[in-house]
Amino acid sequence: MSVTEPFGARLRRAMDTRGPLCVGIDPHASLLADWGLGDDVAGLERFSRTVVEALADRVAVLKPQSAFFERFGSRGVAVLERTVADARDAGALVLMDAKRGDIGSTMAAYAAAYLDPASPLFCDALTVSPYLGFGSLDPAIALARASGSGLFVLALTSNPEGAEVQHAVRADGRSVAATMLGHLAEQNGAERKNWRGNGAALGSFGAVVGATLGDSLAAAGGSLAIDGPLLAPGIGAQGATPADLPAVFGDAVGNVVPSVSRGVLRHGPDTAALRAAAAQIAEEVWTAAK
Numbered sequence: 001m002s003v004t005e006p007f008g009a010r011l012r013r014a015m016d017t018r019g020p021l022c023v024g025i026d027p028h029a030s031l032l033a034d035w036g037l038g039d040d041v042a043g044l045e046r047f048s049r050t051v052v053e054a055l056a057d058r059v060a061v062l063k064p065q066s067a068f069f070e071r072f073g074s075r076g077v078a079v080l081e082r083t084v085a086d087a088r089d090a091g092a093l094v095l096m097d098a099k100r101g102d103i104g105s106t107m108a109a110y111a112a113a114y115l116d117p118a119s120p121l122f123c124d125a126l127t128v129s130p131y132l133g134f135g136s137l138d139p140a141i142a143l144a145r146a147s148g149s150g151l152f153v154l155a156l157t158s159n160p161e162g163a164e165v166q167h168a169v170r171a172d173g174r175s176v177a178a179t180m181l182g183h184l185a186e187q188n189g190a191e192r193k194n195w196r197g198n199g200a201a202l203g204s205f206g207a208v209v210g211a212t213l214g215d216s217l218a219a220a221g222g223s224l225a226i227d228g229p230l231l232a233p234g235i236g237a238q239g240a241t242p243a244d245l246p247a248v249f250g251d252a253v254g255n256v257v258p259s260v261s262r263g264v265l266r267h268g269p270d271t272a273a274l275r276a277a278a279a280q281i282a283e284e285v286w287t288a289a290k
C-alpha cells in the first residue's frame with residue numbers, strides 16, 4: 001500500500017487555498033425532480049456529474065451521501081464510484097458519508113472498501129459511527145494511517161434525536177460525546193508525534209459536530225480542541241447558518257469544515273447557479289469567522 005501525505009495535511013492545504021466549505025452530493029428524489037431528472041440511474045448520474053463539474057475544481061471537499069446512491073443498487077454504486085473518481089481527478093477531496101460502524105472484524109472490511117487505495121470506492125475520508133465503542137474503529141484508524149486517508153467520527157450530530165445518546169453521562173461524569181472527542185484528540189496527538197512535528201497541519205481524525213447545536217454543546221461538555229477537523233453539517237435545510245458557527249465552535253472555528261447539501265443543490269441544475277450558491281455560503285462563512 002502506498003503511504004501518502006496524511007489526510008489532515010491535505011485537508012488543511014485545501015482549506016487554505018479553496019476555503020473550508022464542504023458541499024454534499026445528496027441526490028434526493030425531490031431534487032432529481034426539481035432538476036427535471038428521472039428518479040432513476042440516468043438521473044442520478046446526470047445529477048452527480050453536474051455537481052462535480054460545477055464544484056470539484058473549487059470547493060475543498062465534496063461529500064457524496066452513499067445512501068442516495070445505494071438505493072439504486074449495484075448500478076447506483078457504480079455511479080458513486082465514478083463520482084468519487086471524477087471529483088478526485090478534478091481536485092476535490094472526497095469524504096464518503098456512509099457512517100459505517102460495526103464490530104472490529106467487520107469494520108476492517110468497511111475500512112477496506114473506502115480507505116484501501118486498491119478499492120474502486122477509495123476516498124480521501126469516511127464518516128464512521130463510534131457507537132459500538134470507539135475501539136471498534138481501530139481497524140479503520142490503522143488503515144487510514146497506512147493509506148493517508150482520514151475519518152470523521154460522529155460526536156455531536158446535527159439532528160435533535162442525537163442528544164439522548166451523545167449527551168448521556170458516563171460513570172466517570174463525562175458525556176459520551178466528550179469521551180469520543182477525547183479519543184480523537186489522542187489519535188491526532190499520536191499522529192502529530194509520529195509524522196507532523198509542530199506544523200500547522202490538522203490531524204486526520206475529525207469529529208462531526210452539527211452547526212445546529214447552539215449552546216447544547218456546552219451541555220454535553222468536552223473539548224473541541226482535538227487538533228483535527230470539525231465537520232459541521234446542518235447549514236441550510238436543517239436551519240443553521242454560517243453566522244452560527246462562531247457561537248457553536250468558539251476558538252475551534254478555524255478548524256471547522258462547514259457542510260451544506262440541499263442549501264447548494266437546490267440552486268441546480270444550472271452550473272453557474274450552483275457555483276454562485278457555494279460562493280455565497282463560502283463568503284458568509286468567511287465573514288462569520290473573521
Ligand SMILES: O=c1ccn([C@@H]2O[C@H](COP(=O)(O)O)[C@@H](O)[C@H]2O)c(=O)[nH]1
Binds near residue numbers: 026158208235237260
Ligand atoms: O450529524 C450529521 C451528520 C451527517 N449529516 C449528513 O449531512 C448531509 C446534510 O444535508 P443537508 O441537505 O445540508 O441538510 C446529509 O447527507 C446528512 O446525512 C447530517 O446532516 N448531520
